Amino acid sequence: GGALGADTAAFWCVHIMKEKYPYIKNIVALPFESQDKKWSPEQQAWYRKMLEKADEVIKVDQIKNYKDNTVPTGEYTIEKLSR
Template identity: 50%
Template sequence: MLYLKSKEKTCAFTGHRTDKLYGSDLSNTKYQMLAKLLRKQIITLIEVNNVDTFISGGATGFDTISFFTVESLKNKYSYINNILAIPFEEQSSTWNNYDKLRYERMLGKANEVIYVDKLDLYNKSKNKKYTYAYKYQKRNEFMVDVSSYIIACFDGSKSGTLNCLNYAKEKKNKIYLINPKSIQ
């Protein structure tokens, strides 16, 4: 893990997929407003807290918005690292073609791609019975474990995002929340 040097300078993102946000069209106004809010928070972390490493899970929705928002800031902050923590290689196998193409762009632009299910600490058993939900949870735990900051897009519902936030609270990460319902 080349770019994961300092937990104190690392921020991870967690949030809902497109079905719990504003639909599949990431160019719509609400996603643009979400990206604008996110951009401000990321800049604050860079300029005030010296954060230089950002980790996204690579899924559709908030993960994608987060990844490309960080990527857009590389022109101004050339030293920042944009890392993907992928739960398992087949993550995009059920996605539509457009989301798969966007995902391929993310994989190509990332400073580093980490397949969490290949890490011994997060895959104690090679047993195939472990579900995708288990692998997503382990991916979330990995991102929390290597970060001091979490930016979450969370509407309060029971979800993988809630599980990730509960784990982050347990680990005493600093959490910044964006409620997607507040974006009009």
């Protein structure tokens, strides 16, 4: 999910493990693109670095079955986090 805390720690652990196990994929499934909007500049920089290093980034709120038509794609709603 790319959120602060466990998501970020798990990402970097997998990133390190890829040296020994290059066949594993590090995929980030973002609930919405602007989730880092209220984070500090340092947190945002690490977030962007994580997205650059990911093998794949999935923007969940762009997937048909997960769209929330009441809020623009890429913007926050609590429902998107639940999905």
